[in-house]
Amino acid sequence: MVSSKPDLDQAVAAALAEDLGDRNLDVTTASVVDSNLMGEAVVVARKPGVVSGSDAAARVFDMVRPRCDYVALVPDGTRVKAGDAVAKLSGPLSAILIGERTALNFLQRMSGIATLTRSYADALAPFPAVALLDTRKTTPGLRFLERAAVRAGGGHNHRDGLWDAVLIKDNHVAAAGGVTEAVARARSATMPVEVEVETLEQLAEALDSGAEIVLLDNMPVELMRRAVEITAGRAKLEASGGMTVEGAVAAAKAGVDRISVGALTHSAPALDLSLEVTRTWR
Numbered sequence: 479m480v481s482s483k484p485d486l487d488q489a490v491a492a493a494l495a496e497d498l499g500d501r502n503l504d505v506t507t508a509s510v511v512d513s514n515l516m517g518e519a520v521v522v523a524r525k526p527g528v529v530s531g532s533d534a535a536a537r538v539f540d541m542v543r544p545r546c547d548y549v550a551l552v553p554d555g556t557r558v559k560a561g562d563a564v565a566k567l568s569g570p571l572s573a574i575l576i577g578e579r580t581a582l583n584f585l586q587r588m589s590g591i592a593t594l595t596r597s598y599a600d601a602l603a604p605f606p607a608v609a610l611l612d613t614r615k616t617t618p619g620l621r622f623l624e625r626a627a628v629r630a631g632g633g634h635n636h637r638d639g640l641w642d643a644v645l646i647k648d649n650h651v652a653a654a655g656g657v658t659e660a661v662a663r664a665r666s667a668t669m670p671v672e673v674e675v676e677t678l679e680q681l682a683e684a685l686d687s688g689a690e691i692v693l694l695d696n697m698p699v700e701l702m703r704r705a706v707e708i709t710a711g712r713a714k715l716e717a718s719g720g721m722t723v724e725g726a727v728a729a730a731k732a733g734v735d736r737i738s739v740g741a742l743t744h745s746a747p748a749l750d751l752s753l754e755v756t757r758t759w760r
Contacts, residue, residue, distance in 0.1 A: 485622050490537045492619070493580045504576045517571035518757040521564040521585065524750035528596045529564055530554045530627040531588030535581040539567065539574075546573040548581070555592065555630040564751060571758055578753045587620075588627040589749035595631025595742050601723045605730040608737060611636040611716070615740040624743045636738055645693070646673040651680075661687035672716070681705050685712050693738070695719050699728045706733035 498504060521535075532550040539548040546569025558564060564585070567574050598610055612628040612635055614621075625635045637643035644667050646660045654660035657673060657680050664671045672691035673684045678701060684692045685708070694705055696719030709715055716736035717729035726737050 486533060486537055487541075489619060489623065490534060490541055490580070490584075493583065494538065494541060494577075497580055498576070504572075507572050507575045511572045511575060512760070513570070513572060514760055515571045516569065516759050517567075517574050517755055519567045519574050519753050519755045521567075521582070521751055521753050523558045523560055523562045523564055524752055526557070526559050527589055527593035527749040528631050529556050529558055529585075529589050530592035530630040531585040531623065532565065533626075534584035534588070534623055535565065538577045538581040538584065539569075542573045542577040544570045544573045546570055546577070554626070555632075557596070567753075571755070574753070574755065582751055582753060584623070586748035586751050587617075587746075588623055588630075589751065590746040591624055591627035591743055592631035593749050594746040595628050595633040598723055598726055598739060598742070599632030601727050602730055602737070605727075608730045608735065609634050610726070611736055611738040612742050613718075613738050613740040613744075614639065615744040617743070628742055631742075633739075633742060644669045644671045646671065646689075648674055648676070648695070657683040658687045661689050674718075678704060678708065681708060685709060689713055691716060691736075693718055694734065699732050702729055702732040702734060 529552055532554050536548040536550065539546050546567055548565060548567050550565050551563050552558065602608055602610055610633040612625060612633055616624045628635060637645065644664045646664055651657055651660045654663055657675065661671055661673055661684065670690040672693055673689045674693040674695045675681045675684055676695050681692060691714045693716045694702055697705065702717060705715060714735040716738055717734045718738040721737060721739045721741065726739065729737050
């Protein structure tokens with residue numbers, strides 16, 4: 479489920495406004511389709527994947543005028559095969575056609591994220607103690623939906639934004655004059671501190687400073703293994719930076735506690751879904 483109805487309404491309203499423009503009009507449907515014509519349709523998966531975004535798609539058809547009914551046939555997080563029906567619609571055909579692309583944009587985007595996340599989660603299944611995390615590399619305004627898609631795919635969310643967790647990055651370290659000083663200053667936030675390091679020397683400094691989580695940024699697997707040995711449970715270790723599925727598995731084998739993957743949200747290909755009208759009547 480998404481975070482809140484107001485957030486969802488705002489995102490859907492903005493997407494519809496983008497498509498319908500200042501005139502709030504689908505000129506093609508208004509010109510071609512009889513306003514009294516009713517219809518039924520199904521959303522079908524063209525490729526195998528994992529479904530997400532159903533709340534957003536349903537809200538599209540609640541908000542179009544005239545409205546129509548959208549019923550999800552499978553819950554978010556469900557694996558589907560090519561040819562499987564994902565949802566069904568019924569109501570004025572004009573409403574189905576007006577909302578079609580906006581709803582599919584949400585569904586395809588979020589299902590693509592869930593599908594990619596599931597591929598990582600499946601690969602990491604032999605390492606149940608390792609958490610697969612997303613990052614803040616999300617589409618502006620759609621983070622709450624994309625984070626829900628990561629959860630639907632079997633991943634976990636890292637932090638909501640800049641406001642709810644301390645994560646000291648390399649630029650913060652440079653600004654503070656070093657890892658030790660950056661961690662000391664971050665204590666004023668009264669939150670657990672995570673600090674990004676690139677070398678074993680920085681790791682030792684972070685551990686001596688009492689950082690609760692250390693992010694190993696673009697660290698080769700050999701160094702990750704050494705980092706795990708040096709840390710010896712004194713802090714959680716998170717691997718990050720260009721994580722492919724194979725790289726994530728290698729990091730898990732090295733013994734890290736968490737793996738964050740920006741690609742889950744910034745590089746997921748959309749899942750191929752289509753809407754097909756199955757019946758019309760007056």
